[in-house]
Amino acid sequence: MNIFTDLRHLVIDALDDMVRDGQLPAGLTTDAVTVEPPRDAGHGDMATNAAMVLAKPAGLRPRDIADALATRLAADPRVTRVDVAGPGFLNLRLADTVWHGLINAALTDPAYGRGAPFAHNRVLVEYVSANPTGPLHVGHTRGAVFGDALASLLAYAGWDVTREYYINDGGAQVDVLARSVYLRYREAHDLSVDWPEGTYPGDYLIEVGEALKAKVGDIWLDAPEEVWLEDVRLFATEAMMDLIRKDLALLNISMDSFYSEKSLYGSGRIEQAIARLDAAGLIYRGTLEPPKGKMPDDWEPREQTLFKSTAHGDDVDRPVQKSDGAWTYFAPDIAYHYDKIDRGYDALIDVFGADHGGYVKRMKAAVSALSNGRVPLDVKLTQLVKLTQNGEPFKMSKRAGTFITLADVVEEVGPDVTRFHMLTRKNDAPLDFDFAKVTEQSKDNPVFYVQYAHARVNSVLRRAAEAGIAVDDATLAHADLTGLTHAAELAIARKVAEWPRLVDIAAKGHEPHKVAFYLYDLASDLHGLWNLGHADPALRFIQDGDNATTQAKIALIRAVQVVIAAGLGILGVTPATEMR
Template structure:
């Protein structure tokens, strides 16, 4: 049930009838006709741009089209008023019966808000994808929450979603990890060690070093790196992946696929991807122009194997093989996305950190070239998170050595608060995370305000049940809602009506933060109605001594709880039934 879609269908039907009657010419394109909430709620419940977008192709004045359409719409019992404003805007007010039916419909429709927008298209959402060299930090936390909520949103909107983690285990950083673990291994044998040359000093490797000792004894003590590097690299990487999986689980994130970069090397997969591009005339040998700005001292023009990425919208062509014959970092990334394409995904989404902004165009160019423009890639950048506690920047984690970990955040406030707060800003906007404020029990704390609304509904249901009311959805959804007419009640119903439309907009734009914003607005309308009941007893949900009226009054708050529960489910936050 999507009320905005229903009214849009009504508008289109009336426009077609106007064509049949000769009021409008045939052959008009209605694809740009919309029905949306008006910018100013005082103007009505919905507004359509039909007259404005059809005036030019119809060779008519917008006002003339709007007047005729208003007359047509006024014939429908759902439309209480169709009012033309300005040069041809058409504002609509719906009858109370529509809002009453909408509220009942929320309980009658088990899938209220769910959409078939995705039409079961296969979509891959890759997120987190941190180097397996240590615990996840707070920046990864935001990417993990954003990616996971986006995946849930797309699933809710009818897509077939795969959640994927790309393990960056093919580069030099994994060798550094192995050397760091070796130092902890020597330490476990009682030796004094020094962490130099960029090795990782975090305490989290102490257990790994001890575990390695338990497994191999003193077999690697005093041995040359060539004898232990490969084995320790594999051991350490797997241990770090276990740690990362635990971190993600603490946040409520579970991946469908962990894809290893290392699996691309020596298997012909990188060569296959570049052969595909070569077959399209996009690989050549050439020399790049020097970098813009200050010229590095060690820069010299070298012939390299280049990808002609500028053909697909990039600023410059990109090297895929160095002059010494080794692959660049970009080459395996091309192969990885080629693998995604060959797996049959209809669309790809990559969630990158703020420091990957320069990678967006080249990756889009690669996917466009590999798929012949058929597989869209949307890259979402998550900006930095600034942590505060007691009014001061939150200090680094000793365990990690150099940064605040995901676990630091979750241990402080819990996964629900962490997830919701991470979605209170758009992904590409910086986020301040204040440990004190996110735990406040006030309207200024959005996660509390939304969960409090859900808990309030359940407190009402418990109170009504104690009075003998059957509070099951089946029972209360059958009640007559003719008494639901107060403006505060209608305001809540109107906000409920926006949910299916909001889901589709958020899914199309890949913006799960819209869900968090909407839930806060819905909670605000609900709390406002609750507070009005303090002064107007007839608005209270429980009418003591009148079980029939109470049963009917319960439909609206229960509908609010249903939508809040659905929205929080998308965000990965548990809806609370009681708060202390």
């Protein structure tokens, strides 16, 4: 139940009546008409811009439309007052019974806030997709949490979601991994080795080298690289993916599928994707101008096979095949996204690190060209994470040799704190992760503050039950809520009512951080009402000797708890039942 959608329908119906009665001309488009909370809560419960957006196309003064619309809206029993503000904004106040009904909906409807499944709703969210050359680091952690929360948010909003990891196992970096594992393999035979620049000397490969020794013995110790490289490459990649899966499991992340870049080579998929672009007249032979700034790895001052990506919004055309016939790094990515389209997805989302900003336009151009503009691609970039302890750079074991791992972070603060805090900023904004602040028990720590609200409701439920008061949801759903009239109580009910709208907005914008922000605000309202009860006994949740009033007040905060649990579920955080 989305009260904002219901009230928008009321506004649209009233406008239709005005057209039928000749107060508005026919043929007006109402797509831009909104109903939303006013910026200043003192102005009302909801506001609509209907008169403002329709005035120009209708050829009328906004105020005239607003006055006529206000009269019609005021006739609805849910509306107690309609005010015309400024040049023509409409502010509505709703009856307390509206908010009471929404508290009941939160308690009785398991799907409260969820979006209904709809047609053409298959979406693939690709995230993490780190090179399989070592454990996930803290930068990958943010992308992993963001992508997983986004996938959960979309599923909650009615999308059919597939979570996918693209294994970048087709490039030269996996050869470097194989050589690094081979060096650990030699070490496992008690042989000294030199680590060439660019190899991976992290301790995490020691076990892989020992496992390789256990599998093949000493048969490759004196063998040339061409004998063992392919086998060690496969062995090492599988070992790294096992490690990455374990890292993801620490954050309770489970992928639906893993897609190998290497599987594209020799399968004909790259050729098919380029042929599809060629058939659309988007492949040609040419020579690109030298790019400004840093030179990309795939640029060369020779005639190459180019994709006319500028025809689909890119800044420059992009090479897909080098002069020697080898595919560029971009070609398999085109083929991978062509495969996504072939699998029938209605929308695609890629979650990349901040260093992939230059890749966004070319990838969007490729998907647009391959799908004839049918399948949208949204690329979300996650910015860097700065790790500190009380404002100072934080030091860890660095088992990876050169960076701080996901496992290090989760071991330090746990998966719930890690996940929630990674979502306290928009994905494209830098994030400070201070280990002291994310674990402190204060209002300034949103993780604690939201969890504390959920645990506080649990404590009230326990106390009420111990006093012999029935507080199961079925009983609370039948509580008489008419006594909930205090401004702070109604403010909480209004915030609970915003949950379905918040889910819809966050899902459409691909912004799971908005869920974290909303939960903090909802928790703040609950804590505020709790504190008011210290000075005003009538606002305390348990009213001695008055079970009916107690049940009404507990119904209100239990609705808060239901919504907090749902929101934390989207974020992948386990609600706290008590604080320690």
